[in-house]
Amino acid sequence: xxxxxxxxKFQVLKTGQSMTLQCAQDMNHxxxxxxxxxxxxxxxxxxxxxxxGITDQGEVPNGYNVSRSTTEDFPLRLLSAAPSQxxxxxxxxxxxRSRRTMNxxxxxxxxxxxxxx
Amino acid sequence: xxxxxxxxxxxxxxxxxxxxxxxTSSSIFNTWLWYKQEPGEGPVLLIALYKAGExxxxxxxxxxxxxxxxDSFLNIxxxxxxxVGIYFCAxxxxxxxxxxxxxxxxxxxxxxxxxxIP
Numbered sequence: 001x002x003x004x005x006x007x008x009k010f011q012v013l014k015t016g017q018s019m020t021l022q023c024a025q026d027m028n029h030x031x032x033x034x035x036x037x038x039x040x041x042x043x044x045x046x047x048x049x050x051x052x053g054i055t056d057q058g059e060v061p062n063g064y065n066v067s068r069s070t071t072e073d074f075p076l077r078l079l080s081a082a083p084s085q086x087x088x089x090x091x092x093x094x095x096x097r098s099r100r101t102m103n104x105x106x107x108x109x110x111x112x113x114x115x116x117x
Numbered sequence: 118x119x120x121x122x123x124x125x126x127x128x129x130x131x132x133x134x135x136x137x138x139x140x141t142s143s144s145i146f147n148t149w150l151w152y153k154q155e156p157g158e159g160p161v162l163l164i165a166l167y168k169a170g171e172x173x174x175x176x177x178x179x180x181x182x183x184x185x186x187x188d189s190f191l192n193i194x195x196x197x198x199x200x201v202g203i204y205f206c207a208x209x210x211x212x213x214x215x216x217x218x219x220x221x222x223x224x225x226x227x228x229x230x231x232x233x234i235p
Contacts (some may be wrong), residue, residue, distance in 0.1 A: 042227035108159035
């Protein structure tokens with residue numbers, strides 16, 4: 001298993017450009033999510049999905065779109081990049097250890113380091 | 118949103134010393150997770166805790182799920198240089214009857230940055 005794979009690892013964008021950050025997991029996890037990590041802010045949830053065809057907003061969704069057409073893939077789109085979106089982006093996937101307890105664990109990709117100039 | 122207070126924010130310790138860090142919240146959590154993040158990498162799961170009072174070890178790491186379900190601590194014994202990194206706690210709220218998503222979402226602390234002096 002490759003786990004959670006993110007591409008690209010590094011990206012520089014000009015203000016106003018658009019791009020898609022890719023995320024794929026091969027663990028058949030239902031739940032996938034995108035976080036951004038900024039110094040001193042910890043991990044903040046951008047968008048998440050509980051299954052193919054279902055997505056919802058997290059804590060900081062503005063400026064980002066997502067879709068989930070398959071269980072494996074969960075791309076994050078920046079519509080019009082702004083310097084405030086300079087950050088490290090992490091994709092994660094999760095599953096329930098048991099349906100009874102609903103305990104969950106999240107597995108992270110290696111991140112995409114995005115700079116918007 | 119929910120808040121997790123993780124402390125300390127940073128630590129500088131001598132190699133061989135023991136380390137302790139903790140997370141507290143005003144909310145009850147169903148699960149506590151501890152992650153380590155090394156420079157340029159994503160967070161890696163170290164220990165998962167599922168029951169109040171549970172004490173779990175992973176090598177030199179030991180973590181406990183607080184009896185009140187509102188806190189957790191992580192101890193590292195006999196630290197070594199490769200322990201350097203940022204340690205995050207994460208908590209999972211109990212499932213809401215109205216939303217499956219609520220049973221997956223995790224709340225993260227802001228991290229404890231550990232530096233080990235050889």
